[in-house]
Amino acid sequence: MSEAHSALSIATAGEGAVPGRRHEIAVKVLTVLLALFLGAASGLPKLFRAEAAVEAFDKIGWGDWFMYAxxxxxxxxALALLVPILSGAAALAFIGLMIGATVFNLTVLDAPQAVLTTAILTVVLGYIAWSRRTHTTQLLRRLRP
Structure with a gap:
């Protein structure tokens, strides 16, 4: 009986490890893709004054400093998303940024179609933040005096 029980335990543990491993791979892939998108496709055009970014931030009317910020x-x-202990906190901060982007898209930029993009990003960021919640807890513990 104990050998059969041990074999069952090993088989069950092996089955449980696969979804955990798949989940971890999915989170890592999503995190890297999101970091590339948010850093390279969204952040850098603002820093290099791409025409579309300048036009959008001119409509907001808060000056270039806001675009650069x-x-x-x-x-x-995006860089913080790639650092394991910072990834959850970075995802949470990006959710705040997406909420702000949604507000500006709806009220100032009159771009309701862009809300779908921010909504999708927010869901993915929420998944990353939830998946990295233990890292966020570790970070908070390190920051406590």
Whole structure:
């Protein structure tokens, strides 16, 4: 009986490990893709004054400093997504940024179609933040005096 029980335990543990491993791979792939998108496709155009970014931030009317601030936050946040202990906190910060982007898209930029993009990004960021919640807890513990 004990040999059969041990064999069953090993088989069950092996089956349980596969979804955990798949989940971890999925989170890592999503994190890298999101970091590339948010850093390179969204943040860098703001820092390099791409025409579309300049036009959008001119409509907002808060000056170039705001475009550079958002671009800097996106690039730094993208890098933080790639650092395991920072990834959950970075995802949470990006959710805040996506909420702000949604508000601006709806009220100032009159771009309701862009809300779908921010909504999708927010869902993926939420998944990353949830998956990295233990890292966020570790980070908070390190920051406590």
């Amino acid at each position: 958002v671009g800097s936050l996106e690039v730094l946040g």
